[in-house]
Amino acid sequence: MSQTLVELRQVSKFYRDGIGIKQVVRDCTLDIERGKLTVVIGPSGCGKSTLTRLIAGFERPTSGTLMSEGRPITGPHKDRLVLFQESALFPWMTTEQNVLYGPAARGEATPQAMQLAGSLIDRVGLTAFRRKYPTQLSGGMQRRAELARALVNNPKLMILDEPFRGLDAMTKSLMQEYFSGLFQEMQATVLFVTTDIDEAIFLADRLIIMTNAPTRVRKVINVDIPHPRKLADIVENDSANDVKIRALSILHEEAMRSFGGSAKASADFVQAYAARIGRTDSMTPGNPAP
Amino acid sequence: MAVTATLAAKGHGRGSDLVGAGLSIGSVLILWEVMAAADLTAGVPAPTAVLAAWWNLLFDGGYWQSWYLSAFRVAAGFFAALVLGVLLGLAMVVSRTLYGITFPIFEVLRPIPPLAWVPAAIIFWPTTELSIAFITFLGAFYTIVINTLDGGRAIDQRYVQAALSMGASRMNVFRRIVLPGTLPSVTTGAAVGMGITWEVVVAAEMISGGGSSMGGSGGGTGGGLGFLIWNSYTGGSYEQIIVGMLSIGIAGYLSSGLLRRFGQWATPWIGRR
Ligand SMILES: Nc1ncnc2c1ncn2[C@@H]1O[C@H](COP(=O)(O)OP(=O)(O)OP(=O)(O)O)[C@@H](O)[C@H]1O
Numbered sequence: 001m002s003q004t005l006v007e008l009r010q011v012s013k014f015y016r017d018g019i020g021i022k023q024v025v026r027d028c029t030l031d032i033e034r035g036k037l038t039v040v041i042g043p044s045g046c047g048k049s050t051l052t053r054l055i056a057g058f059e060r061p062t063s064g065t066l067m068s069e070g071r072p073i074t075g076p077h078k079d080r081l082v083l084f085q086e087s088a089l090f091p092w093m094t095t096e097q098n099v100l101y102g103p104a105a106r107g108e109a110t111p112q113a114m115q116l117a118g119s120l121i122d123r124v125g126l127t128a129f130r131r132k133y134p135t136q137l138s139g140g141m142q143r144r145a146e147l148a149r150a151l152v153n154n155p156k157l158m159i160l161d162e163p164f165r166g167l168d169a170m171t172k173s174l175m176q177e178y179f180s181g182l183f184q185e186m187q188a189t190v191l192f193v194t195t196d197i198d199e200a201i202f203l204a205d206r207l208i209i210m211t212n213a214p215t216r217v218r219k220v221i222n223v224d225i226p227h228p229r230k231l232a233d234i235v236e237n238d239s240a241n242d243v244k245i246r247a248l249s250i251l252h253e254e255a256m257r258s259f260g261g262s263a264k265a266s267a268d269f270v271q272a273y274a275a276r277i278g279r280t281d282s283m284t285p286g287n288p289a290p
Numbered sequence: 291m292a293v294t295a296t297l298a299a300k301g302h303g304r305g306s307d308l309v310g311a312g313l314s315i316g317s318v319l320i321l322w323e324v325m326a327a328a329d330l331t332a333g334v335p336a337p338t339a340v341l342a343a344w345w346n347l348l349f350d351g352g353y354w355q356s357w358y359l360s361a362f363r364v365a366a367g368f369f370a371a372l373v374l375g376v377l378l379g380l381a382m383v384v385s386r387t388l389y390g391i392t393f394p395i396f397e398v399l400r401p402i403p404p405l406a407w408v409p410a411a412i413i414f415w416p417t418t419e420l421s422i423a424f425i426t427f428l429g430a431f432y433t434i435v436i437n438t439l440d441g442g443r444a445i446d447q448r449y450v451q452a453a454l455s456m457g458a459s460r461m462n463v464f465r466r467i468v469l470p471g472t473l474p475s476v477t478t479g480a481a482v483g484m485g486i487t488w489e490v491v492v493a494a495e496m497i498s499g500g501g502s503s504m505g506g507s508g509g510g511t512g513g514g515l516g517f518l519i520w521n522s523y524t525g526g527s528y529e530q531i532i533v534g535m536l537s538i539g540i541a542g543y544l545s546s547g548l549l550r551r552f553g554q555w556a557t558p559w560i561g562r563r
């Protein structure tokens with residue numbers, strides 16, 4: 001079995017924008033490896049959500065190829081499930097009905113499927129909220145219900161687009177630790193999109209840093225820390241901090257480019273950050289440590 | 291403790307609301323009565339006179355016949371509008387072609403008030419009864435179509451995409467996503483449409499409902515609460531005019547209350563925090 005689950009080759013996506021054309025993704029080439037948690041990070045508005053819609057098959061690329069398990073992606077498929085930026089639980093269904101939706105829609109609502117749904121609801125801690133509607137759940141609960149709804153379909157790839165955006169800091173870090181544990185348990189392949197560097201490093205096996213719009217891959221960094229991870233460990237972890245400084249320097253350059261700023265400002269920023277965490281010795285922004 | 295306290299406060303609030311409503315209505319009635327006694331109401335009868343007339347009408351078969359006729363027309367027009375309006379609205383949601391063809395026609399016809407259709411309807415339909423039913427139907431139809439259409443188009447595309455990415459068929463998306471997603475605005479449209487239906491039926495009955503000039507006079511044609519008001523007016527019975535008006539108020543209140551209940555039952559996910 002190939003290591004690569006999904007591959008993008010020279011993918012571009014342009015939108016018509018009034019009389020002109022807006023280039024959102026350009027010549028983007030990337031691989032999503034099996035069993036890995038791949039995190040995509042990039043400046044806000046660079047085209048990350050567009051990229052997820054292309055991989056999910058909701059939209060077709062303007063040019064380039066997208067393959068899943070060696071076959072072209074031609075439309076949505078249950079093997080590639082998306083969790084959207086905001087909750088997309090169906091408001092007219094209870095937690096239970098939402099979680100069972102996928103199997104029921106495919107005519108697979110077997111007793112086993114129901115049992116799996118039940119145990120996933122238990123697993124995400126929503127047993128007492130089985131019969132509640134989404135509006136009766138808190139933001140964190142909604143995210144967990146959505147995780148259960150995705151997992152019940154046993155997808156080959158789970159695509160999560162900024163799933164924890166908008167949660168308060170405490171719930172967010174709980175959800176991150178929780179997700180790390182869940183990921184380790186379910187042995188799935190995950191594509192996780194975020195703009196939050198700490199979240200990215202905390203979760204990533206492979207960290208893919210995107211450029212500004214029109215976006216493409218700027219840099220891929222591996223993070224070799226086993227899951228399940230704990231936030232407290234990561235804060236102390238030297239390699240995590242190295243990754244953070246390298247990632248920050250690149251992200252800052254990208255941000256500066258969009259503001260028309262200079263690389264000098266970027267260098268100053270990273271120096272200042274490195275100084276704050278006491279690592280001035282090893283860091284040179286343009287030429288990051290290994 | 292805190293909970294019972296707030297509950298008690300709420301209960302008290304509702305009680306005093308009722309008392310307030312009673313006081314305000316009561317004082318208006320008393321003022322009206324006094325002014326009528328002093329002959330200051332320009333011929334508008336006093337509340338006691340209205341009540342007396344009402345009491346007499348309660349034993350009058352014709353009064354109940356008026357209720358029945360109006361209610362029947364409203365129900366017929368309303369349900370026809372509900373069924374056809376929801377079907378057309380949904381079809382316009384699903385099919386871009388149909389939307390493209392229907393919407394312009396629809397937008398030209400929609401601004402025409404239902405009552406402007408009265409003469410055309412009387413000419414076109416063979417009986418007065420059918421004309422009234424048709425006009426009543428029009429009153430609710432546009433609102434229901436527009437609400438269904440807007441509701442269906444406003445469904446968050448992420449729901450559809452999420453469903454598709456879980457392997458749902460188009461048919462399943464329609465049944466489990468588009469239908470329930472549209473339901474809240476259908477119930478809103480129905481409630482508004484019901485109100486319009488009462489307005490329209492009364493006016494249509496006044497205009498065409500005598501049953502004297504067109505079509506058969508017997509066989510249940512004509513009549514209705516609108517005609518009751520009109521007939522009382524021509525007959526000079528001012529008490530009965532007010533009885534007729536209040537009856538329509540009660541009828542509208544009852545039917546929209548029933549509809550609201552039904553709407554809440556059909557959309558249990560709304561507003562149940
Ligand atoms: N259907 C569309 N038509 C035209 N422009 C679009 C369309 N979809 C996205 N865009 C544009 O593409 C750019 C990138 O959007 P996208 O949502 O992919 O970015 P993002 O990286 O996910 O942003 P965020 O961090 O805010 O979620 C935006 O400027 C947006 O206006």
Ligand SMILES: [Mg+2]
Binds near residue numbers: 049085161
């Ligand atoms: Mg986005």
